[in-house]
Amino acid sequence: MENAELTREFVAEGREHLLQVEADLVNLEKSPQDHEILSRIFRAVHTIKGASGFMGLKKLEALTHAGENLLSRLRDGRMQVNQEITTLLLQLVDTLQQTMGMIESQGNDAALQHAPLTLKINRLLQNTPSTANTKLDDNRGASSPQEPSGVAAPPETAVHSEQLVAAGSASTGTPASAAETAATASQEEATGTAVSSPSTASSVAESHVRVDVGLLDRLMNLVGELVLARNQILQLSDHSGHRQLDTVAQRLNLVTTELQEEVMKTRLQPIRNAWSKLPRVVRDTSVALGRQVQLEMIGQDTELDRAIIEAIKDPMLHLVRNALDHGIEPPAERKVAGKPEAGRLCLRAYHEGGQVNIEVADDGRGILPSRVKAKALEKGLITGDQASRMSDREAFHLLFLPGFSTAEKVTNVSGRGVGMDVVKTNIEKLGGSVDIESTPGQGTVVKIKIPLTLAIIPALLVTCGDQRYAVPQVNLVELVRVEVEQRHEMIQEIMGAPVCRLRGRLLPLIYLSSVFGVGSTAGENEAVNIVVLKADQQQFGLVVDRINDTCEIVVKPLGKHLKRIPVFAGATVLGDGTVALILDVLGLAQHARVLSHAQMAEHQGMERVVGGGRTSGATQLLLCSFGEQRVAIDLSTVGRLEKIPQAKVEMSGGREVVQYRGHIMDLVRLSSMLGYAESADGDLNVVVYHAGQRPVGLVVGTIQDIVEQQIRLDTGNRRPGIRGRCIIQGRTTELVDIPAIVEAAGLMLAVES
Secondary structure, three states, X not given: OHHHHHHHHHHHHHHHHHHHHHHHHHHHHHOOOOHHHHHHHHHHHHHHHHHHHHOOOHHHHHHHHHHHHHHHHHHOOOOOOOHHXXXXXXXXXXXXXXXXXXXXXXXXXXXXXXXXXXXHHHHHHHOOOOOOOOHHHHHHXXXXXXXXXXXXXXXXXXXXXXXXXXXXXXXXXXXXHHHHHHHHHHHHHHXXXXXXXXXXXXXHHHHOOOOOHHHHHXXXXXXXXXHHHHHHHHHHHHHHOOHHHHHHHHHHHHHHHHHHHHHHHHHEEEOHHHHOOHHHHHHHHHHHHOOOEEEEEEOOOOEEEHHHHHHOHHHHHHHHHHHHHHHOOOHHHHHHOOXXXXXXXXXXXXXXXXXXXXXXXXXXXXXXXXXXXXXXXXXXXXOHHHHHXXXXXXXXXXXXXXXXXXXXXXXXXXXXXXXXXHHHHHHHHOOOEEEEEEEOOOEEEEEEEXXXXXXXXXXXXXXXXXXXXXXXXXXXXXXXXXXXXXXXXHEEEEOOEEEEEEOOEEEEEEEHHHHHOOOOOOOOXXXXXXXXXXXXXXXXXXXXXXXXXXXXXXXXXXXXXXXXXXXXXXXXXXXXXXXXXXXXXXXXXXXXXXXXXXXXHHHHHHHHHHOOOOOOOXXXXXXXXXXXXXXXXXXXXXXXXXXXXXXHOEEEOOEEEEEEOOEEEXXXXXXXXXXXXXXXXXXXXXXXXXXXXXXXXXXXXXXXXXXXXXXXXXXXXXXXXXXXXXXXXXXXXXXXXXXXXHHHOOOHHHHHO
């Protein structure tokens, strides 16, 4: 058991070292004079070599010994870093990674074929003249280039991993301090550099503990069961009328919520774990394609559930390789286009609205919608009529179709049509979405939205027949109630498919009762409840009998007999102990054959012809009121809508400000600028407007509605901050000029600077 534990520690520590070494090697090739990076690589390989000797892994020790010799030459300046040496050292890292897997599964390195790589390293060393003092190699216990491969380091320098020495001392009952002191002195003598003191090492060890992933998963499952029990107790207390039980239930609710949050944190990992291989991929792929690429990674500390981290590794790999092959041009082509010869590939991750946004952006040639449409026509995926009606965004989404590729020939990088559809499928399995934005000649951005975790999620409970179902809130857009007197006007059929006229748009409808073949409990003389959902960048309405409430649910996997049903994503236990199935929104849309983007555009076009639908040139407007006064704001100027507590408002330089997403955001009260009555106290409704790089918050009154209609402005009585007046929903409404308001508030210059 002790040996097995030591082996696990050795493999885990070795893999951590190798991940860092791989990233450092890619950076070292760009900055070959960076002695700090080179020293860090040397120390990592030196540590693995010493620990492998301690573990009796002679083949691994011999291989790392050869690598250490090469790194010593580089560190001492007797050799210079170049592409050939970097490639050789990356091959060494790959071999060591494979060996770690071998040791983990077999317990030894017997199957390691190290001789070819060791010989290649030694030949490189023999062909390089040694001009520096070789005494350092002797002190280090490393063989000279002329020594045969496979010669192990002397016993006194074989142990260098303080953690493994401490573990060994603990298992044998001997004090660790003497062993640690000897190992530290040996390492200092070997490397010529001081290592951390035992007190520093012990403080780090005391604050970090390795925990088995299986244990974390079991702990998460237990917390899930506790959440279910909490929900049941809360439901019982709501109907008991027992004050003491209510107090205990609320205390249990508080403790369970805090425990859930803390346990969730143990499952969270930084996204850098999913990105760790990408610098190497960019380096190798760009070399193979003859590209020059600068990789930038922003937001590496953004945290996600461990299961999601694993699930997005393949999609990220596909997106990066696709950007290098299809996006970034060869240096000569970029030079002709007036661009820097080195292309830029940027990965960015950030939290927003309970989700994680990931962007993969390049400054390459971009995507030509006409070329995408031509390829789709050639493959028979769309008709000529559909192609003519498609917007650029709809054309970009053709790239996600299985087997679709714009590559002219099949290479090791692309052309097989197995890239973007894999990305879309894997991301949607996580309850996420993918979108593409591209400008020909300037570049492409692929945007991914995924949930933070899959274990416990917020959901909306709905009822159909006598059963309740859970709808993940990540897919929820809005709730719509169509009153009885509006049914015939708003809900109709077009080409046999039910649709709802919602703010000038046609929203496809799916009746949940029809999907499951059950009788609806809602009568003809009752209002219609519509849950507006979003799947694959398309909205549709789910008609249900009743909308119940929102709650946090624990996701339970389905049994084998239900896994193949596409409309269910899992199950959960509700507060009253009953089981509810979780709806798979994308699977539901596919099962019900919700209209595609092209079909929707076609039907909306028909609707415009017959009248009653959206008129061309319609503008989306946000309606707000200040008492009896009503204003409209063009939604194209709105970045976000936020509700900010009054307590968070601060004063700076005589202005109201609030801390917002890492910025200090100035607030402008629209009522003061336009002479309206001040809105009531409480949370502030804030429209976030971006002018330049910094946001400005416009405090508005009561937000009433979002409408889409063609407006006719009366500009005869214009005043500062108002573009004019128009009639919306039968009422005279002033249209606000947001840029003019910001400029009048004296913020434009501050923002732009």
